[in-house]
Amino acid sequence: MDPLSLGYSPCPNDTYIFNALVHRLIPYAGPELAPPVLDDVETLNAWAMQGRFDITKLSCHAYGYLRDQYRVLSAGAALGRGCGPLLVTHHGDKAADPAGWRVAIPGRYTTAALLLQLYLPGCTTTVMRFDRIMDALEQQSVDAGLIIHEGRFTYRDRDLLCVQDLGEWWERETGFPIPLGCIAMKSGLGQDLHDAVSVGIVQSIRWAEAHPDACLPYIRAHAQELAPGVIRSHIDLYVNSFSKDLGPEGLAAIDELIRRGQAIGLLPVV
Template sequence: MSTLPDTLHLGYSFCPNDTFIFHALHAGLVPAPLPVQEVLEDVQTLNDWATLGRLPITKISYRAYFGVMDRYVALRAGGALGRGVGPLIVTRGEIGNLNGKTVASPGALTTAELLLRLVYPEVKVMRMRYDEVMPAVERGEVDAGLIIHESRFTYPQHGLSKHLDLGAWWEGETGLPLPLGAILVRRDLAPDMQWALNVSVRSSLEYAYAHPEASRAYIRQHALEMADEVMQAHIDLYVNAFSLDVGEEGTRAVQELHRRAVDVGAVAGSGLPLFVEKP
């Protein structure tokens, strides 16, 4: 096992669902096994950092998690799974089959791009930061765009149309909720430390639910130009019972996404446990 640092650096995104969940932990309002220092970055950066093992505890997309399972294990709390939460493919007008077309993607290690390739295996991908996707579609630089986060609430303002809801596609295919993001801890941390961090993350979310006003200024600080109603809709959509504990159904959903990722050659198989277990 690794030597414990004095402070645990916790990586998560600027998005309202993450700042809502982690505010209490960051602010020291709930117990933690070690002091926690926030490291806020976009999810693609956090995905990239995880391949290097840079942070001991970090938010990551499930697609990226499948590539670093030798180094990290997912907490049961703090993640994003659900129904009606999937990424969207948007276009400027009606387009049929996207195979052979160019689609803007927010990153190779996003769950969104994995789903895109499951539906359209011959699509051409142009990668860019997630907030640049809609403008690229708007300008006609790509045939379609893969949008995530708050963009699913604002794409009509850009004159764009929904081509396909990838979350609805997944639910129709599997009957399961869609796994989007997980909170990982390094496997070289002791099992009791891993579980203590799971308890702390869950406690942070429980505090946020019990004291919704406590985190509002923190969420607003990092929500850029997002309108208040969009900010709240973002939280309501991405934070749910699966965020408290992934549960049996959520576990099956992650197992199925992993199986499909392995089947299409996106990642290698692994026999390691997907989630932390209580010692």
């Protein structure tokens, strides 16, 4: 068979997770993988709608549209506690009343976008790349924005105020960890290939844990924020036990996100 196509984001958690696998630094018995394509997660979401990659990073929100085409792998996910998107603003005096704000979101199909609609139903949004949101806030072209990835660690440097940690809100509402992103594989490729790729991802994470400094050149080559402390904090926050195995709790968290999205009419019943 041809090598399987692969796409994931340039964020430190993904490059940390996949470094050893794509650079063949570990024994790997799974299917051959084509050189990966790295791009913003919302771009990956859109490409998944077209079926571009055999294996791809997806927002869990986007996965709600694609369950008839892709299956979530047990490894590689961004899911946990205390790691949700932040609703931030430059309006310190309006922080208690965000209902009338125009909010920048990092993509229509991101989990952050769905969480915002669950938290503030019907709010006005404008879509832009995640790395442009804080600039838009500084220019006051929007009232608030959803901060994800490295921005979680740097928004205070821009004198921005956090109105709500949507991950904390989700945890209070549901009791589940927040399901941000997953690695999904085309359903038609079969269970054996799914399992083999999942095992390869786990081996890649374990190699990274044993050789953290060796991962840095690849991570830094793609990161938006190069400060070593920010990169380390990003990895520590988004790579955890769920990254090695979603388990029943992780899968239930994804199911609950999709169920709530369906309940407000934002996700189809597949």
